[in-house]
Amino acid sequence: MTVVLLPTPAEYADPHYALHADGTRIERLEDIPRRRAAATPAASAVRTATATTTYAELDRDASRVANALIDAGVGPGDRVAYLGENSAQFLATLYGASKAGAIPTALNFRLAPPEVEYILGDAEPAAIVLGHGHEHLAATARDAGVGLVVTLAGPDGYDAWVAAASDVDPGYARDPGETALMFYTSGTTGHPKGIELTGANLGQAVAAMHYLLELDTTSVALAPVPFFHVSGLGLALVAAINGAELLLRNPTSPADLCTILQEYRVSHAVAVPTVIQFLLTLPEVRTGDWSALKYLVYGASPMPEPVLREATAVFGCKFLQSYGLTESTGGVTMLSPADHREARKLRSVGQPMPNVPVRIVDPATLVDVPPGVRGEVLIGGGHVMRRYWRNPAATEAAITPDGWLRTGDGGSFDEDGYLYLHDRLKDMIVSGGENVYPAEVESVLTGHPSVAHVAVVGVPSSRWGETPLAVVVPAAGRTVDAAELIAWARERMAHYKCPSDVVVVDALPLTASGKVLKTSLRSRYGGAGR
Incomplete structure (x- = not known):
């Protein structure tokens, strides 16, 4: 499966356009600085707090x-x-x-x-x-x-x-x-x-981002996500291809990120949902000048619907969600800015990008399931990694003989082809024979005014086998009452999905890419008998 990145007529006429003259996408990292230096040698490629580097x-x-x-x-x-x-x-x-x-x-x-x-x-x-x-x-x-x-x-x-x-x-x-x-x-x-x-993986991924983000030589892109994460480096690559300035500031706190976004008039930024949630707790965010911010791209983990609604109202920019893995060279689905205006779509991670096949299958048989039925997300096409380094057993477990990447993520399609995630399959909780998907529970609990952040994990139960446990970070100036929060959940979803217990903590453990480290929570709170 081949994707050709075709410039628009205006781009063909632009002498500063950085893609190959024949219109095909760049498929070599080493070509990116070569071609951009030839197109816009004096333009700012990288800006830090103290220096600017031209292309x-x-x-x-x-x-x-x-x-x-x-x-x-x-x-x-x-x-x-x-x-x-x-x-x-x-x-x-x-x-x-x-x-x-x-x-x-x-x-x-x-x-x-x-x-x-x-x-x-x-x-x-x-x-x-x-x-x-x-x-x-x-x-x-x-x-x-x-x-x-x-x-x-x-x-x-x-x-x-x-x-x-x-x-x-x-x-x-x-x-x-x-x-x-x-x-x-x-x-x-x-x-x-x-x-x-x-x-070829990188070329297809960058081509998709190029079309989605509307970057050009006037753009200022910020990737506070570390470059050892595919989403952070991906923005750096697509910014260079389009001649945008890449702002390299490493925020020390959400307040620092808030200042940097405004001071440097950032037009395009990438953030994980936990960072966006932290930003929304700052009073200065609500009075800030966000007129320069055009796109805020988020992903890496589900965004609770109440948080997304609040962020859309506060920042006023275009939001774009992309779901993917490092093994899929980053994002493979897209919830467009237009999709963000439809409430029913906000719970999804969008539709597969053009030329990226995505399937939902029974994880045991790998047979496709119909829309509305939950299964495992499989990704195909040119985004799929070559292999795991020196690990043929892991490669064989992750990639099917016909080239499909097994994500280990639970998901389902609706009738319109929008993908809904239902957590990692290993994170799914089976309580009394019923499947409980933590992302759904977290979305409900986040709507409570006393909850700033929450992670739901399954812990052993002598009665149900497993039961949901909510690990909650309180909102500033608020306290969390476990009984009240459980009652709140029971008013909004089936009782078997609701947490049977609540633990209040100062902060959730996160991976370097901003994902909640649920293995740590299960280890810490996994005592039997709840």
Whole structure:
């Protein structure tokens, strides 16, 4: 299945348009800085709090990284890791490793040293660049056998390393079917796994985002989501293809994010639902100037309907939801801005994007089920990853023989082809023989004025086998009464779906990408006898 990204007539006439002259999509990471530097060399590619990097400078820096890697013996197929917060150096390393034919590998900078050591032992990178504040991991990397360790800090660090290299593009061009980029899973169900994405995967994903987001050379894009997450890096790539400015500010708090969005007149931003929920708790959000904000893209986990309604009223911009996995190269469905105006569609994650086949099947037989029936979400086509790195057993379990990705997510289609998620299949609660889907319960509980955030998990029950437990973060200045909250739920949904108990906490445990770590909650509150 091939997707061709066709420019509009106006784009064909625009000398600054960055896609291939024949209209096909870019399928090589290394081509992105090359083509954009040729189109708009003086335009701002990356802006930080203290500096601006033009597209010509980014392309030159990427070539220097490539030659520095080649001089160190790094060759095609070798892994080059980056561990650090979003930065211009991250992007130069990403593109530079690609120009050298290596596989850039984005690592989670929030991991503990033993977790980093595991991933380094699995990926076996030939080189690693450590961002500011992560220099202490140099010894860990060397102990793991990484031959070249570069830190951003110090007189012999990154700047000196690239300055000594040639800025002549080595001209490498990877086959689109080869692995072009590697992420690692968050490891919430075991050891992290390397996810191999090809140039063709990335090309199709970026093509879809290009059509959806209306980015151009006047846009300012902010991805406060870390680049080791596919949604964060995806916005960076599509911004570069369209010549937008990428703002690299790493917010330290929801209040800081609120300030950054307004101060820099951000037009396009990506956020996970938990971040949007936190923003809505700030009084200053309701009096802010959001006139520059055109698109707010969210995903990674379901958005409770009350939160979505409130966010739409407060920010006034176009909202776009996209559902997907790292294994599917990011988003594969789209709930458009127009869909957000129809109340009945707000509970869905939209329709499959063009040329992305999505099925709902019985998880035991893999036979398609009709609309309205819940099953497992399967994804096909060009978005599906190549494989898990050096893990054929996991690859075989995740990808069917005919190429469908088993997401492990529960979902259903309605008659109009909109996809509704019903949680991870492993998160589904079976209480007294009835299936309970936590996302549905969470959506109801979030509507209570005393609830800021909530996660529902199944815990053992001597009577029902399993029972829903609500773990709640109270709204500012409010207290949560367990009996009142359970009664609220019972007025709004079947009693078997309602939590049998409520735990009040200061904060929910989150993965690095902002998802609630339900494995931790089940472990913490999974005592029997409720």
